Amino acid sequence: MSKFKKKKSGDMPAVNTASLPDIVFMLLFFFMVATVMRQNTLMIDNNLPFADQVEKLDKKDLVMYIYAGKPSDNFKQYGTEAKIQLNDKFADVNEIAAFIAAERASKREELIPFLTTALKVDSDANMGLIGDIKQELRKVNALKINYTTKKGTVLGRD
Amino acid sequence: MAKRAAPEVNAGSMADIAFLLLIFFLVTTTIETDSGINRKLPPMEESDEEVVIKQRNIFTVLLNGKDQLLVEDELMELENLREAAVKFLDNGGDGSCDYCKGEGDKSSSDNPDKAIISLKNERETTYKTYIAVQNELVAAYNELRNIRAQELYGKPFAEMQANYKDVNWPGNKEKLKAKIDQIKVDYPQKLSEVQ
Numbered sequence: 045m046s047k048f049k050k051k052k053s054g055d056m057p058a059v060n061t062a063s064l065p066d067i068v069f070m071l072l073f074f075f076m077v078a079t080v081m082r083q084n085t086l087m088i089d090n091n092l093p094f095a096d097q098v099e100k101l102d103k104k105d106l107v108m109y110i111y112a113g114k115p116s117d118n119f120k121q122y123g124t125e126a127k128i129q130l131n132d133k134f135a136d137v138n139e140i141a142a143f144i145a146a147e148r149a150s151k152r153e154e155l156i157p158f159l160t161t162a163l164k165v166d167s168d169a170n171m172g173l174i175g176d177i178k179q180e181l182r183k184v185n186a187l188k189i190n191y192t193t194k195k196g197t198v199l200g201r202d
Numbered sequence: 203m204a205k206r207a208a209p210e211v212n213a214g215s216m217a218d219i220a221f222l223l224l225i226f227f228l229v230t231t232t233i234e235t236d237s238g239i240n241r242k243l244p245p246m247e248e249s250d251e252e253v254v255i256k257q258r259n260i261f262t263v264l265l266n267g268k269d270q271l272l273v274e275d276e277l278m279e280l281e282n283l284r285e286a287a288v289k290f291l292d293n294g295g296d297g298s299c300d301y302c303k304g305e306g307d308k309s310s311s312d313n314p315d316k317a318i319i320s321l322k323n324e325r326e327t328t329y330k331t332y333i334a335v336q337n338e339l340v341a342a343y344n345e346l347r348n349i350r351a352q353e354l355y356g357k358p359f360a361e362m363q364a365n366y367k368d369v370n371w372p373g374n375k376e377k378l379k380a381k382i383d384q385i386k387v388d389y390p391q392k393l394s395e396v397q
Contacts, residue, residue, distance in 0.1 A: 061214060061217065062213055064217040065213060065216040065217045065219075065220050068217055068220035068221055068224055069220050071224055072220055072223050072224040072227060075224065075227045075228060075231065076227055078233060079227065079231035079232060079233050079234075080231055080232065080233075080234050081230060081231055082230060082231060082232050092235060093329060093330045093333040093334070094333075095238070095239055095333055095334070095336070095337040096337060096341070097239065097337050097340040097341045097344055098237040098238055098239060099237065099238070099239070099240050100236060100237045101236045101237060101238060102236075102367075104236070160240075162238065164235075165329050166329065167328065167329055167330035167333070168328060168329070168330065169328070169329045170325060170326050170327060170328055170329065171265075171323045171324065171325060171326070171327040171328070171329060171332050172325030172326065174329060174332070175323075175325065178243055181243060182243050182244070182245065182246045183246060185245065185246070187242050187243040187244075187245060188240070188242055188243075189240075189241050189242070189243060190238040190239065190240050190241070191238050191239045191241065191333055191336065192235055192236075192237070192238035193235070193237070193238045193239060193333055193337075194235055195237055198280070198333075198334040198337050198338070
């Protein structure tokens with residue numbers, strides 16, 4: 045008589061979660077492909093301005109990065125004025141020359157003329173600081189610069 | 203003997219492991235912005251010889267500390283800057299530029315080769331505005347170059363440059379380079395910044 049067991053009714057079957065790992069792996073692979081490892085820990089706000097006439101910076105190994113902006117929330121003790129950051133720490137304008145020299149020394153000699161300095165500056169910084177940086181770069185003859193910007197429209201224009 | 207179904211492997215923790223990896227990547231990586239406006243700074247040593255530039259060949263753009271724009275001694279909105287710059291560069295006042303479409307105004311620039319845009323900003327100018335102005339001025343040059351490339355070679359300048367950089371482009375790169383250089387000679391980018 046018990047050959048045909050009556051199916052239990054009312055018990056909800058467990059939801060199959062076997063595809064959950066697949067979805068998460070998909071996300072994981074997307075992030076692995078689309079992002080790069082952080083090079084410097086930014087201690088400043090770095091909200092880049094927008095521009096639409098941009099050129100792509102290729103040859104990543106030939107780029108030196110100079111960051112500037114006002115210290116972010118965790119570093120309020122350094123004040124609220126825009127500061128320069130070089131390699132994980134705040135720097136003064138006159139340290140730029142040494143920084144460029146160090147970067148140049150770490151590259152092969154024949155590549156030195158092709159080095160570009162990328163200025164990653166917060167959009168709220170004022171031009172006095174940028175002018176000082178540019179003047180300093182001229183002194184050490186690092187003339188190729190790139191104002192790194194996000195791709196987008198400028199100031200409210202569609 | 204009755205067939206026994208293979209026991210199911212419990213994969214419930216796989217999602218946890220994948221999430222762990224995902225969060226690790228989210229935290230340690232950034233989406234890098236790697237595009238921007240390329241510029242070349244003038245070298246430090248100033249040449250002693252005095253270069254005389256006629257006032258009508260200079261397009262002065264002034265940005266003050268309140269982010270206001272003064273173009274050729276007149277207040278201007280940022281939206282109109284590109285148009286004004288194009289008009290100035292493409293003026294062709296002395297008639298030596300046979301491809302210019304400007305009005306040939308005698309009081310404006312002689313030809314695109316002589317026309318210089320001079321950009322001056324104050325220390326208090328915000329970077330955002332400065333970049334916006336730079337962007338508009340570069341856009342003016344690009345617009346003229348695009349038009350020129352279109353009428354000479356039937357292709358916009360931007361596309362030619364993209365092709366030149368593209369490794370997989372099948373055409374003749376040397377010819378393309380010559381064409382690009384020709385357009386750069388027709389509309390040289392002369393943007394100077396006053397310190």
